[in-house]
Amino acid sequence: MRPLALLAALLLAPASVHAEDSLVLHPFGSVSAGMGFAQDNGTVTAASVATASLSGVGAMGPVVGVNVGLDLRYGDLLAGARIGYQRSWLRQSLDASLSTGESLRASGSLDQGILALARLGWCLSGLPIYLTGGWVWSWASTSVAVHDLGTFSDTVHQDGGAVGLGVQPSISENWFLEFEYLLVFYRRVDLPTMLGPVLGVQVRSVASTFTVSGGYRF
Secondary structure (H helix, E strand, C coil): CCHHHHHHHHHHHHHHHHHCCEEEEEEEEEEEEEEEEEEEEEEEECCCEEEECCCCCCCCEEEEEEEEEEEEECCEEEEEEEEEEEEEEEEEEEECCCCCCCCECCCCCCCEEEEEEEEEEEECCEEEEEEEEEEEEEEEEEEECCCEEEEEEEEEEEEEEEEEEEEEECCCEEEEEEEEEEEECCCEEEEECCCHHHHHEEECCCCCCEEEEEEEEE
């Protein structure tokens, strides 16, 4: 019996080592909820001459989302990618006084976005910690009000690069939690106004979110 046990151990040991270091792919889905923060800064131009700066007040509100993606594991190394949809309620106003004496208020609400993110990290004492980055496309409801000239409302698209940090503790073999902080640097966008080329309003946004997700690996 002893020689048979020794032979079995020699045959099984390489297989177990290979299995531990083999590449494992897991498609996954998750739902997320958390809080978002936004800060806008901008400029107002009249007749192609810069006349005022817009000072923004930080906005805070809830965010929810759904995600699908692919996790890759090789030993303690982890990588992956995900695509997500996020609904948010972040509203803020920016005020300025024009050189002509009129007051201007630009307000907006960051409504929804599409996230395309990659991740790379390591398991420290069994806890996956990762860096993430990619691109975010968002849509915002905006309105620009000029004193005595009325209000113009529209929807604008904005996009920008994102970076973040996360941890992904497992609840079971398939179920997991995810805690993630993401910072998005949107590119400068033009807000539509009723005065067209005569009056231009440009805004640059920085948004951040902290979310908690629950997910399942298939």
